[in-house]
Amino acid sequence: MKKQFDPKLDYRNTNSLWGGVLVETLYRSGLRAAVISPGSRSTPLTMAFARHPGIEAIPVLDERSAAFFALGLARQHHRPVALLCTSGTAGANYFPAIIEAQESGVPLLVITADRPPEMRECRSGQTIDQQKLYGSHVNFHHEFPVPQATLPMLRYLRQTTAHAWERTQWPFAGPVHLNAPFRDPLPPIEDGTAGALRTALDEAKFFAALKPLDLLEAIPQGRLRFGGRGVIIAGQTRSRDPVAYASAVGTISRKLGWPVLADALSPLRHHAQLVSNLVTTYDFIARSATLTAQLQPDHVLCLHDWPTSKALRQWLQTDDLAVTFVSSHPQNPDALHSRSRLLRCPVESLAGVVQSGGKSKGWLAGWLEADRQMTRRMKRALAATDELFEGRVSALLPAMLPKGTPLWVANSMPVRDLEYFCPANRRGLVVHCNRGANGIDGTLSTALGLAHGNRPAVLLTGDLALLHDTNGFLAVLKFRGSLTIVLINNRGGGIFGHLPVARFEPFEEFFATPQQADFRKLCAAYGAGHVLVRNQTHLKKLLGKLPPRGVRVLEMRTDRQRDAATRKELFARLATSNL
Numbered sequence: 034m035k036k037q038f039d040p041k042l043d044y045r046n047t048n049s050l051w052g053g054v055l056v057e058t059l060y061r062s063g064l065r066a067a068v069i070s071p072g073s074r075s076t077p078l079t080m081a082f083a084r085h086p087g088i089e090a091i092p093v094l095d096e097r098s099a100a101f102f103a104l105g106l107a108r109q110h111h112r113p114v115a116l117l118c119t120s121g122t123a124g125a126n127y128f129p130a131i132i133e134a135q136e137s138g139v140p141l142l143v144i145t146a147d148r149p150p151e152m153r154e155c156r157s158g159q160t161i162d163q164q165k166l167y168g169s170h171v172n173f174h175h176e177f178p179v180p181q182a183t184l185p186m187l188r189y190l191r192q193t194t195a196h197a198w199e200r201t202q203w204p205f206a207g208p209v210h211l212n213a214p215f216r217d218p219l220p221p222i223e224d225g226t227a228g229a230l231r232t233a234l235d236e237a238k239f240f241a242a243l244k245p246l247d248l249l250e251a252i253p254q255g256r257l258r259f260g261g262r263g264v265i266i267a268g269q270t271r272s273r274d275p276v277a278y279a280s281a282v283g284t285i286s287r288k289l290g291w292p293v294l295a296d297a298l299s300p301l302r303h304h305a306q307l308v309s310n311l312v313t314t315y316d317f318i319a320r321s322a323t324l325t326a327q328l329q330p331d332h333v334l335c336l337h338d339w340p341t342s343k344a345l346r347q348w349l350q351t352d353d354l355a356v357t358f359v360s361s362h363p364q365n366p367d368a369l370h371s372r373s374r375l376l377r378c379p380v381e382s383l384a385g386v387v388q389s390g391g392k393s394k395g396w397l398a399g400w401l402e403a404d405r406q407m408t409r410r411m412k413r414a415l416a417a418t419d420e421l422f423e424g425r426v427s428a429l430l431p432a433m434l435p436k437g438t439p440l441w442v443a444n445s446m447p448v449r450d451l452e453y454f455c456p457a458n459r460r461g462l463v464v465h466c467n468r469g470a471n472g473i474d475g476t477l478s479t480a481l482g483l484a485h486g487n488r489p490a491v492l493l494t495g496d497l498a499l500l501h502d503t504n505g506f507l508a509v510l511k512f513r514g515s516l517t518i519v520l521i522n523n524r525g526g527g528i529f530g531h532l533p534v535a536r537f538e539p540f541e542e543f544f545a546t547p548q549q550a551d552f553r554k555l556c557a558a559y560g561a562g563h564v565l566v567r568n569q570t571h572l573k574k575l576l577g578k579l580p581p582r583g584v585r586v587l588e589m590r591t592d593r594q595r596d597a598a599t600r601k602e603l604f605a606r607l608a609t610s611n612l
Contacts, residue, residue, distance in 0.1 A: 043081070044231050049221040051180035051190065052081035055213075058191050059142070060087050061243035062198040064115055068103040068482075070096045072119020074159070075146035076219035077180075079117060091485070091511055093478075095504040096123050100130030101475025102508060104139055105482020108465055109439070111273050113140035113201040114482075120147045121159035124166055129474045134208040135170045136469025138362050139271075140201035141208040143171070149179045149214045163212050173200035176212040182227040184234065191239070199246055205363045253378055253386050259357075260390025263291045264330045264400070266345075267299040268338030269468050270380075275300035275461070279307040281384040282336070286310045289334075290392035292400035296340035297451040298442070298464050303431065305457035312400055313457050314407035319344040320608035324403055330354065336380050338366060341452045341468070359383065407607065408456065414603050415454065420569050421589055423521050423596045424603075428454040429569065430493065430519075431462055433576040439487055441480035442466040443494035444473050445528040447521065451493070453600075473498040477505030481512055481584075489515035489579035496522040500550055506559035509584050517579055518586045519572075523593035524548055530597030545593070556586050563588065 042057070043049040055078065066089045067082045069075070082090040093099035096118050103114040118124055124145035134141045148160045165174050175193060178186070194211075201209045218224060265286055272278040279301050286293050286308060293308050294315040295301035301308050318324045325348050333356045339346055346369060356373040359380050360366045367373045376383075415425055427450040434440065440462050442448045448466050465483055467475065476498040484490035499520060521527075525545040529535060534544055541547060556563035562585030566572045575587055 042234070042236060043221055044227045045221045045223045046218055047180045047182040047226045048077035048215055048219060049080065050182055050187075050227040050230065052077035054187050054190050055194050056081040056085055056088065057240060058194040058243060059115060059198060060085060061240050062195055063112060063245035064088060064142070064198070065110070065112070066091065066106055067115035067117060068093055068099045068106070069117045070094060070099045070119070070123060072123060072146065073219060074120040074148065074215060075117055077215055077221075078144060078146065078213065080221055082115070082117065089486075093511070094507050096126035097129060097475065098478040098502065098505045098508065100127040100141075101478035101502070101505070102482035102485070103141055104130050104134055104467075104475065105441070105479040106485060107134075107139050107141055107482075108271055108479075109483045109485075109487055111271065113142050113198065115142045115144060117144045118146065119159070120145065120163070121161055124163060125161075128167060128170075129470075129472065131167050131208045132170050133467050133469045133472065133475070135172075137467065138206045138469075139208075140206045142198060142201050143167075143208055143210045145210070145212050147176075147212050147214040149216045166212070167208070167210050170208070171210045172205070172207040173197060174210045174212075177214065179214050179216055182230055184230070187234070187239075191243075195243060202246055203248060205361060253376060253382060255386070256388050257383065257386050258388045258390040259289050259291075259332060259334065260392070261331050262329075262393045262396050263289060263332040263334060265289070265291050265293045265334045265336065266340060267293060267295040267301050267336045268340050269296060269298035269466065270300070270337045271465070272300050275304060275463070276307065277381055279304035281381040283308040283310075284384040285334075285387050288387050289389050290397045291334070292397055292404075294340070294345070296342075297455040298341070298448070298466050298468065300463075302455060302457055303460055303462040303464065306459045310397060310401065311457050312404040313455070314404050314411060315340075316342040316344050316453055317407050317411065317604070317607045318403055319348040320604055322608075328400055328403060333357070333371070335359070335366070338468075339368065341448055410607055411454070414606060418599055418603075419595070421591050422599055423523070423527070423591050424450050424454045424600065425569070426519065426521065426572070426589065427451045427493070428456065429573070431455060431458040431460045433573045434460065434462065434491060435489075435577075435579060437461045437463065437488070438579070439463045439483055439490040440465070441476075441483050441490065441492045443476045443492070443498040444468070444471050445498060445526065446495055447493045447498075449528070473501050475502055475505075477502040477518070478508065480518075481505055481508050481516060484512075484514045484516040486513050489517065489581065491576070491579070492516060492518045494518060494520060495527060496520065496524060496548060496550070496552075497526050497546065500548060503555065506561060506584075509559055509561055512584065515580050515582050516584045517576065518584070519576075520552065520586050520588045521591055522552065522588050523591045523596065525593050527593045527597060530593065531600065552586055552588050561586060565590070
């Protein structure tokens with residue numbers, strides 16, 4: 034067991050002592066990483082974080098990139114990460130990642146340094162109104178007073194900081210904002226204002242009561258009975274124990290005799306050996322009038338969230354289905370506005386209490402046969418496409434990657450192609466995507482955070498998502514780990530080719546937004562590796578053994594318009610198949 038760190042606070046001035054108490058409180062509560070962007074006003078906290086031997090302090094220049102990097106770290110470790118920036122517009126750059134953290138239920142502790150009250154609203158430089166800067170997008174907001182070197186105020190600081198830490202995780206995970214004003218002197222210059230507390234403050238006793246939060250999760254009381262023609266739908270989730278999670282869902286499925294429709298972002302699709310009733314071709318099934326008539330459910334048990342598939346959601350929305358959601362997120366999870374009820378508990382706790390109220394003969398067998406047939410037809414259809422068709426990459430990726438690889442997937446076409454074409458597998462991939470707000474911002478930075486200090490990871494992204502976050506490459510110098518970026522470069526926004534707007538002008542310039550970036554030169558500028566992928570065999574060789582460190586881009590150049598046409602033709606062919 035790691036020896037408890039003796040804080041030995043810095044008493045050289047009031048700010049250094051204040052910063053030390055705040056940081057030690059967070060450490061005792063469970064903080065292990067802080068992502069810090071440079072600035073003057075945040076100096077007391079930067080020094081405290083950087084000097085603490087129990088906390089990894091990671092400098093990231095661009096605040097938007099820093100926030101998404103922290104988001105990736107928090108996703109990887111399933112615990113809060115601290116963010117620190119200076120005053121002014123610096124904190125405003127955190128906003129996209131904070132929104133994603135709230136929508137995805139990712140814990141972040143955001144600290145924005147600020148000018149003291151007398152320097153506000155008087156044209157003082159680098160000063161804006163930072164009060165409740167993030168509005169309703171945080172679990173909790175608090176502004177500290179200007180630091181004071183008294184025992185009562187240090188106790189207040191300790192307890193308020195501990196409460197803020199708790200609010201990043203309870204009653205639900207999400208971001209918390211602390212605004213921290215400081216007067217000069219900002220560096221740890223000896224000024225005699227805090228020296229008297231060296232003997233008055235018993236540090237061991239002062240921090241003794243702090244400990245990591247113990248979250249008690251609700252377990253359903255009694256028995257839960259489901260019967261008839263039902264399906265289990267599993268959306269994205271961040272499970273601490275994917276094997277236990279998949280085993281629990283497999284047990285529920287067997288008890289009820291219901292198929293499990295699992296998104297590619299769910300651990301279930303990548304632990305198929307534990308979920309015998311797994312269905313992965315539901316998007317194609319949902320496009321078939323014949324199959325939707327045969328396989329229409331009466332009840333849906335939805336785990337966490339609806340999958341990415343628009344076709345599935347539209348099908349389920351045609352009838353006023355009874356839906357039971359299992360979610361710990363505080364928001365209403367049902368964008369389809371079904372006849373729904375909500376169970377706020379871990380999925381794992383359901384396995385022991387779920388009971389079947391009667392199985393419908395042939396129901397499960399019909400679903401599994403439809404999935405087997407559709408899987409075979411999809412494989413044949415993919416085999417007939419061009420070798421560098423974007424969908425083939427998603428279909429082959431699980432088999433190419435080492436088992437257990439952390440995989441970050443960009444929004445827009447990559448996450449959809451993965452849902453369409455990624456097969457059920459036993460590879461144990463740990464798949465993530467920013468599907469809270471579904472934006473492309475912060476794609477690279479979040480992937481770097483996910484990979485930092487982790488096993489070698491992979492990012493699957495399109496060109497626009499990568500270009501939107503090129504400042505993420507600035508973190509490469511401090512990055513500790515390995516990230517391989519599989520770049521689908523179709524020179525524009527491929528997803529828009531599947532929308533009705535594609536039939537209208539000026540489509541290409543304002544929606545497809547074609548680009549001519551030279552990724553080889555871009556990578557060279559930031560010290561990242563670059564390889565132009567020739568074919569599938571070349572890609573398989575590059576992914577079979579991931580490098581132990583560094584960042585590299587594997588660029589696959591594809592034809593955006595041709596691939597959009599290929600998807601449409603494939604969808605139409607599978608939808609009209611007679612199984």
